[in-house]
Amino acid sequence: MKTKMKQKRKFRTWHVILGIVAAIAGLMMVVFLATGPSRAEVKNLTFSNIDFDKLHDGIYIGHYKGVKDSSRDTSVEVTISSGKIMKINAVGGALAGEKQANEINNGKSLNDLFDSIIERETLQVDVISGATLTSKSYLKAVEDALNKAQSE
Numbered sequence: 001m002k003t004k005m006k007q008k009r010k011f012r013t014w015h016v017i018l019g020i021v022a023a024i025a026g027l028m029m030v031v032f033l034a035t036g037p038s039r040a041e042v043k044n045l046t047f048s049n050i051d052f053d054k055l056h057d058g059i060y061i062g063h064y065k066g067v068k069d070s071s072r073d074t075s076v077e078v079t080i081s082s083g084k085i086m087k088i089n090a091v092g093g094a095l096a097g098e099k100q101a102n103e104i105n106n107g108k109s110l111n112d113l114f115d116s117i118i119e120r121e122t123l124q125v126d127v128i129s130g131a132t133l134t135s136k137s138y139l140k141a142v143e144d145a146l147n148k149a150q151s152e
Contacts, residue, residue, distance in 0.1 A: 045136045047143055052121040055080045055149045061091070062145025064137045072137040078145040085121075088114040088142060094134065105130035110138060117142060 057080050064074045075092025078085060090100040090110055100110040108128045113135055116125040123143055127135035 045140055047123045047139060048147070050123060050143065050146045051150065052085075052146075053083070055083050055085070055146065057081055057083065058149065060145040060148045062141040062143065062148065063092070064140035064144065066137070072133060074137045074141040076138060076141040076145055078142060078149065080149050085118045085146075088117065090138060093138065093141075095138070104128050104134070110134075113138065114142075 060078045060080070062076050062078060064072070066072045073093060074090065075096070077087075077089045077091045079087040079089075090096045095102065095104075095110045100114075103109055105128055108131075110128075113125065113128055117123060117139075123139055123146075125139075127139070
C-alpha cells in the first residue's frame with residue numbers, strides 16, 4: 001500500500017515538473033515568434049557609405065528606431081574633432097552608458113565595435129559574433145549621427 005502511494009506521489013511530481021517545463025517552453029516560443037519581425041528587420045539592415053573626409057566638428061546624437069518594435073532601439077553620441085571621430089558613446093539602448101564596456105561575446109564589447117569604426121573610418125566593420133542584431137542597431141545609430149555630421 002505504501003509503495004503504491006509513493007509511486008502515485010512520484011508520478012504526480014513528474015507531471016508537475018513536466019507541466020512547468022512545457023509552460024516555460026511555450027512562453028519562450030511565444031516570445032520568439034513575437035520578436036521575429038523585429039529580428040528580421042535588423043538582420044536585413046544596410047548601411048550607406050559615409051564620406052569620412054566630410055565630417056564637421058561637433059557632438060552628434062544618432063538614433064536607430066525599429067519599425068516593428070522597440071527592443072533594438074539605440075542612441076549614440078559621436079564626437080568629431082579636426083574632421084575625425086574621436087569618441088562614440090552609447091547613450092540609449094540595452095548597452096548604454098557603462099554597459100558598452102561589458103563583454104558581449106568572445107571577449108568583445110560594444111567599445112570594440114566603436115573602435116573599429118574609428119580606426120577604419122567606415123561602417124563596413126565586422127559585427128560582434130553572437131550579437132549581430134545588437135551590433136547592427138548601434139551601427140545604424142552611428143550612421144544617423146554621421147549623416148548629421150556631414151550635413152552640418
